Amino acid sequence: MGRLGRLLLTSFVIFSLSGCASAPPIFSDAFSTATDPITEITVAAAADLQFAFNEIAALFEEETGVRVNLVFGSTGLLTQQIENGAPYDLIAAANIAYIEQLTAQSLVLPDSIQLYAQGRIVLAVNRSTGIHAASLTDLLKPEIRHVAIANPEHAPYGMAAMQALQAVGVWEQLQPKLVYGENVRQALQYVQAGDAEAGVIALSVANVPEIEWTLIDGSLHAPLNQALAVVASSDQLELAARFAAYINGEKGRPIMQRYGFILPDEEPLTAKDLQS
Numbered sequence: 670m671g672r673l674g675r676l677l678l679t680s681f682v683i684f685s686l687s688g689c690a691s692a693p694p695i696f697s698d699a700f701s702t703a704t705d706p707i708t709e710i711t712v713a714a715a716a717d718l719q720f721a722f723n724e725i726a727a728l729f730e731e732e733t734g735v736r737v738n739l740v741f742g743s744t745g746l747l748t749q750q751i752e753n754g755a756p757y758d759l760i761a762a763a764n765i766a767y768i769e770q771l772t773a774q775s776l777v778l779p780d781s782i783q784l785y786a787q788g789r790i791v792l793a794v795n796r797s798t799g800i801h802a803a804s805l806t807d808l809l810k811p812e813i814r815h816v817a818i819a820n821p822e823h824a825p826y827g828m829a830a831m832q833a834l835q836a837v838g839v840w841e842q843l844q845p846k847l848v849y850g851e852n853v854r855q856a857l858q859y860v861q862a863g864d865a866e867a868g869v870i871a872l873s874v875a876n877v878p879e880i881e882w883t884l885i886d887g888s889l890h891a892p893l894n895q896a897l898a899v900v901a902s903s904d905q906l907e908l909a910a911r912f913a914a915y916i917n918g919e920k921g922r923p924i925m926q927r928y929g930f931i932l933p934d935e936e937p938l939t940a941k942d943l944q945s
Contacts, residue, residue, distance in 0.1 A: 745823025817868035
């Protein structure tokens with residue numbers, strides 16, 4: 670199967686596995702002329718990056734003319750896709766452990782690995798419910814019947830949510846209330862739609878009109894150290910590395926910080942700054 674067929678198959682599988690994975694039309698005009706093909710890369714990106722990476726990719730495309738196809742999903746599922754031969758050029762993971770897993774299999778270029786952010790989690794509540802929750806123990810309130818988190822089996826933000834709930838001693842009590850999203854964007858959507866009154870989600874996707882949120886103490890969970898790497902099988906190694914540098918460069922970093930990520934060597938913005 671050629672690259673076109675493998676990309677289409679990969680996009681179909683990821684869309685099937687993840688209700689909120691974004692697989693934009695990759696080949697709508699890729700063959701608009703026979704002599705001037707559009708240069709493009711395909712990036713496997715953790716679901717918490719959807720808002721930030723859409724902005725960064727748009728700037729990169731405007732400046733370089735290189736199309737960036739973003740495929741969003743849980744890091745665990747994207748990692749499995751790469752292990753099964755998915756033709757991505759770059760992976761931006763929500764936890765460096767998955768990059769290390771791919772490195773051990775020689776599936777990413779070791780010299781390309783770099784930290785680009787540390788993520789944070791928040792307690793989110795649907796505004797329309799009239800319910801207020803300022804701490805994780807508030808999730809035990811009877812009026813909160815459903816609590817959405819990403820699936821901790823393959824989503825780093827779900828794992829962080831589980832660790833935080835365990836740290837405050839409410840994990841076991843919340844079992845009947847928990848609703849699992851395939852990734853953190855789907856968990857957000859459950860809260861947005863009112864299918865869950867509350868959730869523990871990524872700060873980077875929490876600033877939406879339907880949600881009010883409270884930042885969760887980062888000491889309650891293992892650090893969400895997010896790393897990226899160029900996929901070893903890519904046929905666009907140089908462009909993939911160029912986009913990676915752009916994310917960590919002077920254009921990408923301010924966007925990442927605006928969405929609440931803690932950047933390498935920088936102090937995090939406060940909750941007040943992010944909500945203003």
